[in-house]
Amino acid sequence: MKQRIKLKSLLFLCCLLASAGAQSQRSNPTAGMEPMLDLKFTATERDSLLSRLEDYLTLYKSLHHHALPNSAGMALFFDPRPTGFVMPADVEKPEWNLPDHVAMPANREALAFMPVYQLASLIRSRQLTSVELTKLYIARLKRHSETLQCTITLMEESALSQASRADREIATGRYRGPLHGIPYGLKDLFAVEGTPTTWGATPYREQVVAGTATVVRKLEEAGAVLVAKLTLGALAMGDIWYGGKTRNPWNLLQGSSGSSAGSAAATAAGLVAFAIGTETWGSIVSPSTRCGATGLRPTFGAVSRAGAMTLSWSMDKVGPICRSALDCALVYDVIRGEDAADPVTRKSTFSYRAATPITRLRIGYIKSLFDLDTANRGHHDRALNVLRKLGVDLVPVEVPQGLPVDALSMITGV
Structure with missing residues (x-):
């Protein structure tokens, strides 16, 4: 864990140096920071880090275009409960309706x-x-x-x-x-x-x-x-x-x-x-x-x-x-x-x-993401089609676009 934190710090500091524009640090920005973090990499390891450092620099630049006031705090914890909502007592056991009689398969x-x-x-x-x-x-x-x-x-x-x-x-x-x-x-x-x-x-x-x-x-x-x-x-x-x-x-x-x-x-x-x-x-x-x-x-x-x-x-x-x-x-x-x-x-x-009928369910899905041409597109389409055939009420929804979510992940992670 200590080394992971050091590595992340190294990436962060190297990006800061790289953004300063020094040619020597852009070509190999890790070497100058290694003594400060008590780490030592080989030339091959430095080369393997370089592409990730360049990615990080791109992400930091995207953050610069979304200024936040100093008073805006990080969303350190997520609580889905609205303000003032009181969670009901968890006293009712689930009603599973599990099968009583299942036959052993021949194979x-x-x-x-x-x-x-x-x-x-x-x-x-x-x-x-x-x-x-x-x-x-x-x-x-x-x-x-x-x-x-x-x-x-x-x-x-x-x-x-x-x-x-x-x-x-x-x-x-x-x-x-x-x-x-x-x-x-x-x-x-x-x-x-x-x-x-x-x-x-x-x-x-x-x-x-x-x-x-x-x-x-x-x-x-x-x-x-x-x-x-x-x-x-x-x-x-x-x-x-x-x-x-x-x-x-x-x-x-x-x-x-x-x-x-x-x-x-x-x-x-x-x-x-x-x-x-x-x-x-x-x-x-x-x-x-x-x-x-x-x-x-x-x-x-x-x-x-x-x-x-x-x-x-x-x-x-x-x-x-x-x-x-x-x-x-x-x-x-x-x-x-x-x-x-x-x-x-x-x-x-x-x-x-x-026993609750599945036709009473309303399920939201982010349509723009389901429509993306990815390796999993076929799986996504089949899942939606199965839900439609079962009578589920599918509701297309969207989320705010244009926010630097990828860049923020550098801050929220270890």
């Missing part, structure tokens, strides 16, 4: 792609044990992780121990809920006691962070089984990590997108039942779209970030990546809520009613 490999709510029914009815399901996912992780480049740490021993405990509890009548005995994957920027937390970056390959992230503890309390720590783009950017490039399971010539790269790829490929990702700026929705998974990017402050790597104090969010919207709701209900270790978290209700 047990099909279990790998079943949604959580169906797997939960099989485990609750004891047609399937958590150990059996965990072994199936471990085997698939071993078989496909090298191709997809989606796994950093396979937690086989601890996963089987957790699964055995889940089976014992269920056998004695203690059923913790729909995630009990369900194997899942974790983006490798969350701390797990005694386990490396690499952030996907070479300098942190052996890093072991003290303690366990709040979201992991909540999932453990719900009986979920942590089976693997999954890849992320280095320092939570993109899909390239120190071991390679995470792949889209449906097109191996294509990256999975990121930064929750392994979480989306492994879930879509049936290597885990669900996964936990994070999003600062598209890191759940982008890989989910690319890989054909279902991701939920919760509102800022809805889920604790304690124990996770920080990319932006005012923008980081934690959410599930699953194979159905109902699965996302089941996981979100477990991980949401206040946490003293993360001061931006807050109380909020989650009144899920499965």
